[in-house]
Ligand SMILES: NC(=O)c1ccc[n+]([C@@H]2O[C@H](COP(=O)([O-])OP(=O)(O)OC[C@H]3O[C@@H](n4cnc5c(N)ncnc54)[C@H](O)[C@@H]3O)[C@@H](O)[C@H]2O)c1
């Protein structure tokens with residue numbers, strides 16, 4: 001292909017999720033000259049994007065969407081039309097861990113990406129740039145290119161990899177001022193077409209271009225390194241609890257070393273979110289596939305340590321509460337996997353609640369952004385068995401042991417303990433005198449985020465246990 005590529009004026013993004021929605025809203029906001037259409041097969045989600053209550057909670061997102069929606073930003077289910085009209089098509093669909101067949105529990109399920117590629121191949125005319133925005137195993141672009149080469153209308157394609165590095169809760173900040181934007185590709189003109197879009201607001205020095213495979217692999221590697229830091233500090237938290245050291249002091253001490261740096265050293269009940277575990281397991285699978293079992297084992301340990309941290313938290317609760325939590329009310333503060341999001345995917349709360357339910361504790365759950373419906377879905381899912389069904393006994397366990405509250409204070413009233421599982425800011429502002437008065441004694445607080453550590457709850461009468469001290 002030797003033809004030059006005109007500047008992009010029409011974008012289609014397939015997938016209106018946590019990535020597709022905010023990233024395209026930002027492109028539309030910063031590039032009023034580009035028409036951006038975000039498409040999805042999920043009509044409810046599209047309706048929400050077109051409503052006053054967006055499908056995802058993300059600080060600053062409403063304003064960005066409102067600035068462009070109805071002008072150059074459209075959310076629609078008319079997928080084929082949007083693909084056909086676009087010069088550039090982003091694939092931003094989900095790539096969850098496979099739950100069946102070869103690679104189950106590790107490999108990424110690429111079914112949705114492949115379906116997108118087939119749809120693009122079928123309906124496209126002329127030349128298009130196809131951009132992998134989803135997180136994908138290294139060398140996926142090869143498969144995408146092969147699928148695209150079987151086109152119905154003699155269309156031609158260039159494939160770019162442009163992984164997304166935003167974190168939920170800070171998506172808008174991250175998109176406004178990214179540390180870097182990574183663009184991998186083969187043809188310089190196509191790479192430049194995408195560089196030109198980001199250059200509307202991102203300094204050129206932060207627009208990194210690489211070959212396709214480096215770009216794909218960098219995304220998995222970045223998440224593996226970040227998660228590895230959390231598992232490393234969590235491993236140290238267990239040692240701190242055994243020795244009288246304080247993990248926050250250790251983290252601060254090592255974080256001042258400029259070679260280590262202070263970020264991602266916050267010990268917690270365990271990392272969650274849709275990405276870390278999925279992407280590490282994907283990396284593990286790739287290493288096994290390429291005959292590198294030692295490398296696979298090395299990275300797998302990051303996930304094992306995270307599982308251990310969640311289990312350890314519940315074990316510590318049970319042991320501290322006289323070896324039984326059966327029939328005891330426990331106030332669960334927070335269900336989202338981190339603050340400032342309504343996303344619960346792989347949240348540590350799901351696993352802590354599961355294990356407390358297996359101990360027959362009575363849970364009263366409060367999260368400021370997560371719906372009861374979502375929490376019940378997550379709890380039912382975590383109890384499903386091999387046939388993907390939940391047993392009657394487990395359903396009853398949930399029905400009889402889970403209630404919901406509309407505030408942190410209400411969740412704790414008459415309870416034996418509070419478990420802080422998400423670091424929502426509002427938790428630090430609770431009325432702890434009133435909460436203490438309403439609780440059974442001893443009034444235990446198990447803080448999985450060390451969010452209340454500075455409040456000196458011991459002085460108020462609580463028996464306070466944090467992570468790593
Ligand atoms: N969530 C994050 O913070 C984050 C950050 C960086 C990268 N990623 C990666 O980005 C990708 C998307 O993640 P997400 O969190 O936005 O997922 P998501 O589940 O929120 O959204 C994906 C959307 O794609 C839609 N979809 C699936 N198949 C489709 C098809 N054939 N046609 C049209 N729509 C289709 C789904 O209906 C869904 O709405 C994943 O690969 C993920 O690993 C996520």
Ligand SMILES: O=c1ccn([C@@H]2O[C@H](COP(=O)(O)OP(=O)(O)O[C@H]3O[C@H](CO)[C@@H](O)[C@H](O)[C@H]3O)[C@@H](O)[C@H]2O)c(=O)[nH]1
Nearest residue numbers: 164165166167168230264265266268271272273275337338
């Ligand atoms: O010091 C820390 C930092 C994070 N966490 C936990 O780790 C998880 C992930 O947090 P974070 O990385 O902030 O959020 P994500 O939205 O999952 O973002 C990660 O995953 C995205 C999806 O791939 C990437 O784009 C981002 O760069 C990467 O940070 C959460 O449960 C956090 O509570 C800790 O326990 N301690």
